[in-house]
Amino acid sequence: MLTEPVPANSALGPGFLADGGYQFHWGVLGDHLSELWDGLLRTLAISAIGMAGSVVVGVLLGGAAALRIPVLRTLIWLYVEIFRNTPLLVQIFFLYFALPDIGISLSGFTVGWLSLVLWGGAYNVENFRAGFQSVDPAYVEGGRALGFPRLATFRLVNLPLGWRAALPSVTNTLISVFKNSSFMIAISYPELTETTVNLVAVSFRVFELFIAIGAVYLALVWLMSLGARLIERRFAIPGGF
Amino acid sequence: MPAWVGPVASYMAQGLWTTLLLALLSNVISLLLGTVIGTLLVFPNRLLRGLLRIYVEVWRGLPIIIILFFVFFVLPIIHIEVDTFVAATVGLSLWGSANVAEVVRGAVQSVPQGQQEASAALGFPWHSRMRYVILPQATRRALPPLVGLVVNMIQQTSLAAIIGLLDLLEASQRSIERLTLSGGSTHAVPILGAVLLIFFVVCFPLTVLSRRLEGQRH
Numbered sequence: 001m002l003t004e005p006v007p008a009n010s011a012l013g014p015g016f017l018a019d020g021g022y023q024f025h026w027g028v029l030g031d032h033l034s035e036l037w038d039g040l041l042r043t044l045a046i047s048a049i050g051m052a053g054s055v056v057v058g059v060l061l062g063g064a065a066a067l068r069i070p071v072l073r074t075l076i077w078l079y080v081e082i083f084r085n086t087p088l089l090v091q092i093f094f095l096y097f098a099l100p101d102i103g104i105s106l107s108g109f110t111v112g113w114l115s116l117v118l119w120g121g122a123y124n125v126e127n128f129r130a131g132f133q134s135v136d137p138a139y140v141e142g143g144r145a146l147g148f149p150r151l152a153t154f155r156l157v158n159l160p161l162g163w164r165a166a167l168p169s170v171t172n173t174l175i176s177v178f179k180n181s182s183f184m185i186a187i188s189y190p191e192l193t194e195t196t197v198n199l200v201a202v203s204f205r206v207f208e209l210f211i212a213i214g215a216v217y218l219a220l221v222w223l224m225s226l227g228a229r230l231i232e233r234r235f236a237i238p239g240g241f
Numbered sequence: 242m243p244a245w246v247g248p249v250a251s252y253m254a255q256g257l258w259t260t261l262l263l264a265l266l267s268n269v270i271s272l273l274l275g276t277v278i279g280t281l282l283v284f285p286n287r288l289l290r291g292l293l294r295i296y297v298e299v300w301r302g303l304p305i306i307i308i309l310f311f312v313f314f315v316l317p318i319i320h321i322e323v324d325t326f327v328a329a330t331v332g333l334s335l336w337g338s339a340n341v342a343e344v345v346r347g348a349v350q351s352v353p354q355g356q357q358e359a360s361a362a363l364g365f366p367w368h369s370r371m372r373y374v375i376l377p378q379a380t381r382r383a384l385p386p387l388v389g390l391v392v393n394m395i396q397q398t399s400l401a402a403i404i405g406l407l408d409l410l411e412a413s414q415r416s417i418e419r420l421t422l423s424g425g426s427t428h429a430v431p432i433l434g435a436v437l438l439i440f441f442v443v444c445f446p447l448t449v450l451s452r453r454l455e456g457q458r459h
């Protein structure tokens with residue numbers, strides 16, 4: 001598989017990397033920097049829309065579920081259970097390969113962000129609903145006793161406290177949305193993973209390319225976890241609730 | 242029933258069998274390996290803890306698809322010949338064991354410190370403290386998220402299709418292609434709909450179980 005022959009006497013085994021039996025050619029990264037950069041930008045684009053969209057879906061539908069609005073509540077439950085109990089990859093396949101049969105053709109980019117919004121949204125509905133409902137009922141009753149209507153009580157009491165309670169699980173979901181943007185390789189949308197696998201196919205530089213994009217994904221995931229922790233600390237409710 | 246349904250269904254049934262086998266294997270390996278790693282993440286030895294932390298952070302942080310490709314491409318280079326099934330099992334188990342380890346570590350650390358100290362004072366060595374005092378209590382806390390992880394892992398088996406394993410999803414894809422080539426309609430809506438339905442039927446009861454276990458804790 002290598003373009004350069006591996007020295008016949010090199011120890012090929014678990015110690016293979018450390019003893020230099022594999023000739024690294026990091027130059028392959030420089031040669032394909034613009035393709036990789038474009039791939040990263042596409043990954044970031046669909047991830048950003050997917051994350052933002054899933055938060056909007058989560059707050060709106062999670063709020064409606066917490067308020068127990070009849071009919072709507074059942075529909076939301078159906079949406080959440082369907083999307084949480086089927087694989088994202090199959091959802092992507094369905095959007096891309098099955099919908100054209102019923103006259104809906106979506107581009108790779110559209111399926112990319114839409115599938116992430118729908119999938120992440122289902123998780124965030126549960127995250128936010130649980131957060132809103134974890135607010136002490138005494139606060140809600142207090143608001144109602146002061147004469148605030150249900151919706152106003154929700155906006156003034158459940159929302160500001162509940163989103164903070166939901167924050168850890170929401171940020172977990174958002175990080176998963178980012179990582180799962182790599183699933184778009186299934187529909188050949190040229191994001192970072194698809195770009196890399198294509199480059200491996202033409203250059204055979206498996207280690208260099210996978211180590212490089214692995215490092216990029218890890219760095220971004222760790223950066224997001226760090227940011228999430230800072231935000232959680234910044235918005236922590238003094239003394240809990 | 243239309244004529245195309247029979248052959249497609251039997252082809253997909255074979256794929257389903259592969260998917261179930263892959264899900265079973267990678268779940269068992271992940272749960273066993275992850276429990277050991279998660280317990281050792283609170284082991285007194287700092288070097289061991291550090292190495293295991295790196296294992297957990299790397300395999301938890303990478304997208305699974307990258308792990309699968311890495312295993313699939315790299316093992317042949319270091320002269321370990323694997324088929325797609327083994328590569329998928331190894332890749333999913335790396336990801337799964339890291340996630341299980343994190344859940345187990347959290348559960349172990351949530352057992353009050355006094356339990357550790359009391360059993361240490363009674364002369365229990367580290368492994369007996371874990372075996373008889375800490376892990377039994379941690380299990381109750383770990384169970385709901387672990388069932389959730391099992392559901393997650395069953396769903397992630399579908400990624401094996403991307404490295405070419407003939408699982409349920411790949412069988413459905415090939416059926417759709419074959420139907421398209423034979424000139425008729427692709428029937429993609431009923432075929433992929435069936436795949437969604439099969440996963441739902443497997444995963445939904447487990448999700449309900451996870452939620453019920455979660456409810457019992459409080």
